[in-house]
Amino acid sequence: MLNSLKENFAHIFEEALIDEILEVGTLKEIKEGEKLIEIGDYVRSMPLLISGAIKILREDDNGDELLLYFLERGDTCAMTLTCCLGQTRSEIRAIAELDTTIIMIPIQKMEEWTGKYKSWRNFVFQSYHARLTEMLETIDSIAFYNMDERLVKYLQNKQKITNDSIINSTHQEIAYELHTSRVVVSRLLKKLESLGKIELYRNSIKIISL
Amino acid sequence: MLNSLKENFAHIFEEALIDEILEVGTLKEIKEGEKLIEIGDYVRSMPLLISGAIKILREDDNGDELLLYFLERGDTCAMTLTCCLGQTRSEIRAIAELDTTIIMIPIQKMEEWTGKYKSWRNFVFQSYHARLTEMLETIDSIAFYNMDERLVKYLQNKQKITNDSIINSTHQEIAYELHTSRVVVSRLLKKLESLGKIELYRNSIKIISL
């Protein structure tokens, strides 16, 4: 744990804090597709992302989903922060997008460290800032862009997160995350293919240039 | 300033903090429609809302707007918080929805107080939580609801904020904030009127029951 922690957080956290994290944190491996947090859950520990990626989803009353953003190496879940402190239930669902490693911090420490370590405070504030910014980008996407542009953004994002120009998703899965229908996704993907920007295969999409 | 501060924040902040706020904060009156923050601005002080309401808007590359949420009495601007700390430019525009009174806190104090006062930390975290929640509601609206439902929510919200069942807005103004066209707003408002839920006048809308 020490190495992975230092690699990702040494330049952010002061040494005493690193030591404390090592003391109370527990390492957790999550397989791709595994659920970390469900809507309505009480959250009792806070994740620090060491490797992999986690997707954060919102759901409406009908069970329809919408992808909000991804968490990556060095990130933490701002929603969890506030849930912990405010003792409220989770508003979102968190699912591992890739095989992921996290360090779990008990929430009691949260409160303690925000008083004690300036580097921790900065980290927490920066996390909030990053998440707010990503939420704004999500809002931009759905408010200001058409579905074809949203789809392109989605594919670009996915490529960046997985670091792979082949995306292993079905049209239906993409449709869920963009909150549209499979037929619409198929239609738009076909158009991108005819423009030579992607190639379509069963269960996967190869990105040529977007 | 002392009275208005105590009225709104006495139950949140410890006394020593109240004293400090009185020392360094400056009272500011803002007229309805006046702009507080423009997109791209560097923000050098943080507002505590004493009375009135402020609307927070997002804009896209074409200059199209979208209402994100309102700030009310007892709120602060989470965006500003992160802008101050991170030294980044504002992602949003803030305009007084009503005549509004705020206390401006210099940003240097922010950092100091988060280390010093637990009540301040809690206030800041709660603000973040509230704003994230409101952003989620905004996302829900635009992702999961049709324009007719969004319009109803908008009117309800406006009624709540202004505490007045008469809304003094033109259809064009509403269209801007919902990021749609005037014709669409007129159409949907007319439908609501024919259902007996509102009454339409020039420059104003009377809410009967929504």
Added chain:
DNA sequence: GTTTAATTGTAACTTTTGTTACTGCCAAAA
């Protein structure tokens, strides 16, 4: 009082998105 500009109402039309239905294809299971 007349002119001007802003506001609202409405029709007709287009575009975008969503829905239904059916097809062929492929891969895993029986």
Added chain:
DNA sequence: TTTTGGCAGTAACAAAAGTTACAATTAAAC
């Protein structure tokens, strides 16, 4: 091998939202 179920392609249609155009009304400016 045959069957089954999931996946993708496509047409035809429906609904929602956006656009253009113009008329009628009201308020403000001259």
